[in-house]
Amino acid sequence: MTAPGPGPSASGPAAPGPSTSAPAAPGRGAPAAAAVPECYGDICITCSDTAVEVTIVRLLADGLAVVNTGQGEEEVSVALVQAQVGDTILVHAKEAIAVVGR
Numbered sequence: 001m002t003a004p005g006p007g008p009s010a011s012g013p014a015a016p017g018p019s020t021s022a023p024a025a026p027g028r029g030a031p032a033a034a035a036v037p038e039c040y041g042d043i044c045i046t047c048s049d050t051a052v053e054v055t056i057v058r059l060l061a062d063g064l065a066v067v068n069t070g071q072g073e074e075e076v077s078v079a080l081v082q083a084q085v086g087d088t089i090l091v092h093a094k095e096a097i098a099v100v101g102r
Contacts (some may be wrong), residue, residue, distance in 0.1 A: 005082040006057075018032070051090045051091060052069070052090070052092075053089070053090055053091075053100055055067060055086065055088050055089075056078070056083055056087050056089060057085065059078070059084070059085060063077055063078055064078065065083070067091065075094075076089075076091050076095065077096060078096040080095060080096060081098060081099050082099070083096060083099050085087060088100040
C-alpha cells in the first residue's frame with residue numbers, strides 16, 4: 001500500500017503551486033512593501049544592474065560613507081576601496097567597487 005502524495009486529490013482542491021495567482025494572506029509570509037527613498041527616476045544604486053558614479057561627502061565609521069548621488073545623499077559601503085572625501089566612486093548595490101579617476 002502506498003501513502004497518498006502531496007498532489008491534487010479528488011476530495012479537495014489542488015494545493016497552490018507556482019502557477020497559481022492567488023495572493024498571499026497578509027501576515028503569512030507575504031512580502032512587506034518596502035519604501036526605497038534612494039531610487040530616483042531611472043537610477044537606483046541599491047537595486048539596479050548598473051554602477052553609478054557618486055561623490056563622497058563624508059566618511060563614517062565601519063567602512064561606510066555618505067555620498068552625493070546628484071539627487072540627494074545616500075549611505076554606501078566603501079569597505080572594498082580606499083577612498084577619501086571628494087573622491088568620485090563607482091557604486092553598485094550600495095557597495096563602492098572602484099575609485100574613478102585615480
